[in-house]
Amino acid sequence: MPGKLLIVDNIATNRIVLKAKLSDVYYDVQQAANTDEALKRLHDTPTDLVLVNGHLEDRDSIQFCKDIRTNPRTSHLPILMLCNHQDRDTRLRALAAGVSDILVRPIDHVVLLARLRSLLRTHESAEEHHQRQKTTRAFGFAENQAGFKKQARIHLATPDSASSVRWSAVLKGMVPFKLVPKVHTETLKDISGAPAPDVFVIAVDSAQPDQALRLVAEIRARASTRNAGILVVVEDDHRRTIVDAMDLGAHDVMAFGFDPHEMALRVSRLVSQKRLSDRLRDHVNIGLEAAVTDPLTGLFNRRYALPQINRICLQSKSKRQQFAIILADLDHFKLVNDRYGHAAGDAVLTETACRLRDSLRALDLVARIGGEEFLIALPHTPALRADEAAARLCARIRDTPFRIPGQNTSVQITISLGVVMAGSGFKAKSVEALIEQADKALYDAKLRGRDQVRFAKIPA
Structure with missing residues (x-):
């Protein structure tokens, strides 16, 4: 998947090595040696994704990522942070600041490419929305504000019922969403007879990872659920499972098992992305309807x-x-x-x-x-x-x-x-x-x- 990437890193060696790896798979890679240069490039050059060194010398990396996320011109860009090490507190602060994910050096090239593919797929909807907002502003039209938002529905699928019930109980006070605890074997039956969830959270059994991966593939294949967000939870940072999950269509992966605070942050972002993609589909459908119907009578034209x-x-x-x-x-x-x-x-x-x-x-x-x-x-x-x-x-x-x-x-x-x-x-x-x-x-x-x-x- 081609894309325009910006590497922000004070260390030249890091930039050069990473650019060489990404250029080999035909990404269009730009570099910035400091945050000022990065901001100028983001202003002047169309960019699809930003890779940021988690230990910048000229500025706090997390604050820099937060500035990217809060700037209307760049708020839609996915941000991947690359760190020499990370702890739970750093990971949570980065996610709260708008970082899409954090990878630890030495970077696993296969995992990196899988994460880039996943983030760029999601970015397409955000970019379309961003461009449409610019168009409506340019012609003097206001973007329709979202009205009443129906409570998002989160489906928690785990190998055993005790885990999904426990996750639901812990998350209940942390997110304003309806939580539906289920086991893997009940998930497909549940989604066949109920409104499609906004987000699926799927836990991987490290002893039988294929069960969760098949579930990801099945959700993506069904018309009723293919637009839902998918967060896969892996207990042991298993490389192959992470790569397979993202390539099968998962939007996000938690690589260190269940953490309620991290899950709340990631699920909230997936709900926001789902609502954005829903609005885009609605606008497309409205546009198609407007093209073939008479606005006064509702008849075809x-x-x-x-x-x-x-x-x-x-x-x-x-x-x-x-x-x-x-x-x-x-x-x-x-x-x-x-x-x-x-x-x-x-x-x-x-x-x-x-x-x-x-x-x-x-x-x-x-x-x-x-x-x-x-x-x-x-x-x-x-x-x-x-x-x-x-x-x-x-x-x-x-x-x-x-x-x-x-x-x-x-x-x-x-x-x-x-x-x-x-x-x-x-x-x-x-x-x-x-x-x-x-x-x-x-x-x-x-x-x-x-x-x-x-x-x-x-x-x-």
């Missing part, structure tokens, strides 16, 4: 409808079935806007959309393609059924007056429809040609007095 009608054409041809395309237009709609205002017009359009949608089958397509114009497609529908459906739509609009919000009055609305048949038994035409024929039929309905259905005259 022309951009979505035309390719779908083309798909209906192809399916009807392969299955030798007929289908209908309907163009519908509200009659004298301009008078509603002129007499009652545009808010009333919007209310009429929204209600029209609801009535059309409620009067059609789930497989039918209805879209708003203009001001008061709607496009409807009825797959697997012969002419008689299309005529019945169109007449039903006409009556659904006509028979119930539309309420005008805020004015304590109602208005009678009618709709005209033009129908064209296609598919088996009809000459093949493009979607554009069919819509043009439906439009002519609609115009004919308007000429003949409105509030009616007219079929296009197409020879069989």
Whole structure:
């Protein structure tokens, strides 16, 4: 996985050796001999991850990492601290300052590369969010603030029930999360019938590590859980298990067994990362929905409808079935806007959309393609059924007056429809040609007095 890495170390030999190892596996590596140079590089050069000597000469290393984490420009960057030695207090202070993980020299090259791969995978979501924030600020839009946050759910999976219950009891007063203690063998059953946890904490049995590793792989493979955070807990700093866990998809590893304070810090960070990735997926889904739907009525728009009608054409041809395309237009709609205002017009359009949608089958397509114009497609529908459906739509609009919000009055609305048949038994035409024929039929309905259905005259 390529990435732009920055090594911050006062000792030239350390920088040179580490750069050589990382460059051999095609990382783009930059160096900084002191913290001032590092900050300048972070400001001037895009960076994906920072490797920091845990014993800097010109500044306290932990404070330097905290400064990186609290700077809005660099807060999303993963930080890997490399130390000559570490104790529990140093490790906890570093994690609290925002360090992603700490490795002790001599650095195990295989473990280092596995940790880099894991951190850079997670960094992709944070970087996307960071870039989107910059874009919204540049165009003067505020980033949507998170509203009520549902309590995160943490699944604690251990080889035996006593351990998971004990972990849960100890952590309960330290984190504001719902803790669910389970054994390995119950985990897959539990996640099959319950809401997916936000984070899995999986303890490794040193005598049977494969059981926990299979669990990591299974969680990553399932659609319902693949976006959850995974923290693997190893008792003996076992190199192979750590590497395998991260390469199978674990986001983080505790290499020295259960420590409630360390686990609280790591789990809290994973919950934050999970919420960030959830927000990004939500924004993508909202963007996709906005691209294919009409914001006023919630119906599909022309951009979505035309390719779908083309798909209906192809399916009807392969299955030798007929289908209908309907163009519908509200009659004298301009008078509603002129007499009652545009808010009333919007209310009429929204209600029209609801009535059309409620009067059609789930497989039918209805879209708003203009001001008061709607496009409807009825797959697997012969002419008689299309005529019945169109007449039903006409009556659904006509028979119930539309309420005008805020004015304590109602208005009678009618709709005209033009129908064209296609598919088996009809000459093949493009979607554009069919819509043009439906439009002519609609115009004919308007000429003949409105509030009616007219079929296009197409020879069989």
